[in-house]
Amino acid sequence: MTISTNTGQVGISKALHIVWGGIKKIPAVYFVFFAIFITLGFLSPSYQSMPGIMNFLRRTSPLAILAIGEMMVLASGGFDLSIGSIVTMVVLGSSLLLNNDPSMASTAIGVMLGLSLIIGLVNGLVVSYFKIPSFIATLGMMLLVKGGALYWVGGAPRGYLTDNWRSFGRGYFENVPLVGRFPYALLILIVIAILAYFIFHRSNFGKQVLAIGDNVRASQLSGVRVRVIRVMAFVISSLLAVIGGIMIGGFGGVNVTIGEGLEMQTIAACVIGGVLMLGGKGSVPNVIFGAFTMEAVFNLLNLLGLPKPYKDAVQGLIIISAVAYVSLSSRKKR
């Protein structure tokens, strides 16, 4: 009798141990996100309702898409600081190309994708063939793209974005079962996330990106075509910046400063999502939740009544402390 209860207890503790082990393997970002989101729900009833949650996800989707692109570059050991100005270019350039004609939407999007393909290629080629550290190359590219976009439109925003162009950012599927209105933006995020998951976690390309980020020389010696992979990472980042930019323009409208500071927000989102600075580690789902966490933190600060400019300061603190935490804890293990 006593023996059987003992084994029962051992069984339970063993099971608990396994469950705890499983929980410990879940990255911290999920717990942080749900903790913040539940707090948000307590503070503001709108976050408890399905429309509120969908609205939150719609607003966050572009940042998550940008963060996936940034992650590809960060994981390879570089930085892409040009994505904010690509977003500006997409919004300003599209408004000019559309010229209030809805039938031009696909042309405008095509032109933007083409331009960003060139930008990504140049970023990648300059970094891998001229060996300029990527933050200088992409900072230079940031100036180039922003200046170019402003020169193109003549310094001030011109024209309007047509409704069909904007629908990617602010449109909804009506009457979806369970959720009611389902934003297009979220669907786009889900599609891109699935694609990115397969590219990054299930293909050679992803493994090679991580290998480069971990040790360039070793991966070179084992036959990875470092330069090609690096260029591809920059191109993916630029293309995703266009998609994110279309969605941001969709609910933000035409604005000269629309893309400002986005590169820092995405880097912060990646850091929260566990991407290792200077390469070697990254995960698509974690980064998406990193972006969700960032947006949730900003919403929380808003609800607590903190003035908007502190957003930057909070981002700075998050970036430094997350990286410090990782580097200190990895040193302890050694």
Next chain:
Amino acid sequence: MIKVLRALQQQERNKMTTTTFSGNLFKRFFNKFRISPVYIFLIVIFISGGILDQIFADGQILTNEAIFINIIVRSVALGIVAVGQTLVLIGASIDLSVVYVISLTSSVSSYIMQGDPANVPLAILVVFGIGALIGLVNGLIITKLHVNSFITTLGTSLIIKGIINSTFSNYVGGVPKSFEYFGYAMVGSIPVSIFVFVIIVVAGWFLLTRTKFGAHLYGVGGNAEVARLSGLRTDRILIGAHILCSMTAVLTGLFLVSRMQSGSPWVGPDGLYDLESIATTVVGGTAIAGGKGGVWGTLAGVLIFGVLDTVFNQLGVNPYLKTVLRGAIIILAVASYTYRSKKEAA
């Protein structure tokens, strides 16, 4: 210790410029004063800019003395902070927070002065104190928390930006007439600010080549682990370099506020002082990986940017196009130094 480091540096220098024949007076002269060949580049750009100006504009660059001096005055703001950036880059670190240190200095000093000459010493003391503190924090985070310098200074600049934007929203305060002396006064036909600039450059040169700190900084930048194992306090040296860099940013901020006559929170980011100070330093031959370089090269880099800026102005280039050209020139200028390196960049 210092002797060993000096010998190593000498070797490095000899390696860097493999002399074609020993009697090359020109190269010996350049080597002796640690002057980088970038000066030839500067002269070429100046002359070709002058010729372009002659052809397409009124040709004032080569004929008007005032414009010539103006090139240097334009370079003062960037030049002072670039000297600090040179120190940090030699130590294999980087400082992106200088832009917001400049903005903060401009706003805070002008806010404290409020146009009253009696407040000037206090304002200067406070801003240098803030600058030293920011440099110290940067250095401590990099060395003690082992955060990559790029991330650290990006983070601190975001924090300072948040503080500036929540405190100052427009032009603040004003500087008294006596403080404008720094920005506008002339000795003969040469502005005072140029003297200050020259003093800073010479001080940087002295610090790097004639003091223990300088020799140690090259050691830390060249190979931090070797420097540590040979008994250097690498952390302290790097923290020192960061403090000095922030101080130069403060001086730039003071110069700008004395010229603009009131503090503005966007003067730093507008002037692109982070990117341009790094670019001019790299153009001047300082390695981003650290351990190599000097302030004379940086001076040439700064003057190159000053000449280009003046040429663009003379030719009446559209301001947005100027931003594009600036971006392209920074990339090309850095590329001209890095493309030969064998190490893969990231």
